[in-house]
Amino acid sequence: MATPQTDAALTDAARKYGVLAMPDLEYTPELAKEMAPAYEPVSKVIPPIEWPAFAPYVKAINRLKAERNAVILAHNYMTPDIFHCVADIVGDSLQLAKEAAEADADIIVQCGVHFMAETSKLLNPEKTVLIPDLKAGCSLADAITAADVRALREAYPGVPVVTYVNTTAEVKAECDICCTSSNAVQVVESLGAPKVIFLPDQYLANYVAKQTDVEIIAWKGECIVHERFTADELKATREADPGVKIIAHPECPPDVLAEADFTGSTNGMIKWVKDHRPAKVLMVTECSMSDNVAVETPDVEFIRPCNLCPYMKRITLPKILDSLVYLKDEITIDPAVAERARASVERMINLKI
Ligand code: 13P
Numbered sequence: 001m002a003t004p005q006t007d008a009a010l011t012d013a014a015r016k017y018g019v020l021a022m023p024d025l026e027y028t029p030e031l032a033k034e035m036a037p038a039y040e041p042v043s044k045v046i047p048p049i050e051w052p053a054f055a056p057y058v059k060a061i062n063r064l065k066a067e068r069n070a071v072i073l074a075h076n077y078m079t080p081d082i083f084h085c086v087a088d089i090v091g092d093s094l095q096l097a098k099e100a101a102e103a104d105a106d107i108i109v110q111c112g113v114h115f116m117a118e119t120s121k122l123l124n125p126e127k128t129v130l131i132p133d134l135k136a137g138c139s140l141a142d143a144i145t146a147a148d149v150r151a152l153r154e155a156y157p158g159v160p161v162v163t164y165v166n167t168t169a170e171v172k173a174e175c176d177i178c179c180t181s182s183n184a185v186q187v188v189e190s191l192g193a194p195k196v197i198f199l200p201d202q203y204l205a206n207y208v209a210k211q212t213d214v215e216i217i218a219w220k221g222e223c224i225v226h227e228r229f230t231a232d233e234l235k236a237t238r239e240a241d242p243g244v245k246i247i248a249h250p251e252c253p254p255d256v257l258a259e260a261d262f263t264g265s266t267n268g269m270i271k272w273v274k275d276h277r278p279a280k281v282l283m284v285t286e287c288s289m290s291d292n293v294a295v296e297t298p299d300v301e302f303i304r305p306c307n308l309c310p311y312m313k314r315i316t317l318p319k320i321l322d323s324l325v326y327l328k329d330e331i332t333i334d335p336a337v338a339e340r341a342r343a344s345v346e347r348m349i350n351l352k353i
Pocket residue numbers: 076091092093094166180181182223249251264265266267
C-alpha cells in the first residue's frame with residue numbers, strides 16, 4: 001500500500017509535478033465488470049483468485065499513467081500483471097535502451113532493475129526516470145566497480161573495454177562501448193581489435209569467445225539466477241521427455257549452454273518460441289518469462305525448472321502505483337559520470353545492430 005509522504009521525503013519530480021491523490025483500490029462488482037476484458041488474455045497465467053488483488057491497481061496505474069504523461073518500460077522478466085496489463089513497451093535490455101532513447105513522455109517508469117533505469121536516464125537526461133524500488137539491483141552490476149575497470153586498463157594497456165549493459169553508470173563511464181546479450185559478438189567485432197576486455201559476466205564472455213576470433217579477457221562476474229542451472233537437470237529433463245526443446249540465456253554456464261537447442265537474449269528466446277512453436281519448451285532463464293510468452297503462444301507447453309530473479313521481483317503493481325502518485329524513486333546520475341557513460345551506450349546504439 002502507498003504511504004503518505006512528508007514534504008522532506010518528496011522527490012524533485014514530486015515538487016515539480018505535484019503529488020496525486022491515492023486512487024480508491026476497492027474491488028467492487030462494477031470494477032470486476034469493467035476489468036473483465038483486461039483479465040481475459042492473462043487468465044491462463046493469473047488464477048481467478050488473484051485477479052481481484054491486481055485489477056484495482058491495473059486500472060489506477062493505467063489512469064495515472066495518462067494523467068502524468070508517463071510511459072512504462074517493462075523488461076521481459078516482469079510478472080504477467082505488469083508485462084501484459086500496465087506496460088507500454090516490453091523487451092530485452094537492448095530494445096528497452098532503444099525505446100528509452102525514443103520515449104515521447106515526461107516521465108519514464110522503468111519496470112526492471114536499476115541499471116536499466118540508469119540507461120533510460122542516460123538517454124533521457126531531461127526526463128524524469130523513476131524506478132518503483134531502488135533496491136532492484138543485479139548481481140552482475142554488483143560484481144565490478146569503476147576502480148576495477150581502471151585497474152584492468154592498467155594491466156592491459158591499449159586493450160578496448162566492452163561492458164555488458166548490466167553495470168552501473170560509473171562502470172560504463174570507464175568503458176569504450178556497451179553491449180547486451182543480443183549484440184555482444186557484433187559489438188566485440190566492431191572494434192576491429194585482436195584482443196578485447198569483456199566485463200563483467202564470465203559466462204557471456206565465454207559464449208562470445210566461442211563465436212569470434214577476437215581474444216576475450218573476461219571478468220569474473222556471474223548472474224545469480226542463471227548460474228544456478230545445471231547441465232544435469234537439463235539432461236534429466238531431456239531424458240524424461242526426449243521431444244522437449246531447451247533454449248537458454250547466454251548468462252548460463254557453458255555446460256548448460258552445451259545442452260541447449262538455442263541460445264539467445266530474452267527477446268531472442270521469445271522470438272525462437274514464436275517462430276518454432278515447439279510442442280514443449282524449457283526456457284532456461286527467469287520464471288516470469290515463460291508465463292509472459294505462454295499468454296501469446298497457447299499451443300506451446302512450458303515446462304520448468306526456472307529460477308526467480310529476486311531483484312526483478314521487487315517490482316510490483318503497488319510500488320508502480322506509488323511511483324506514479326509520489327513520483328519516486330527518481331534516478332539521478334552525476335553529470336560528469338553520465339556524459340561518459342552515455343557515450344558508451346550511444347556507441348552501441350549507433351552501431352544499429
Ligand atoms: P536481456 O538483455 O537478454 O533481456 O538480459 C537481461 C538480463 O538481465 C538477463 O538476466
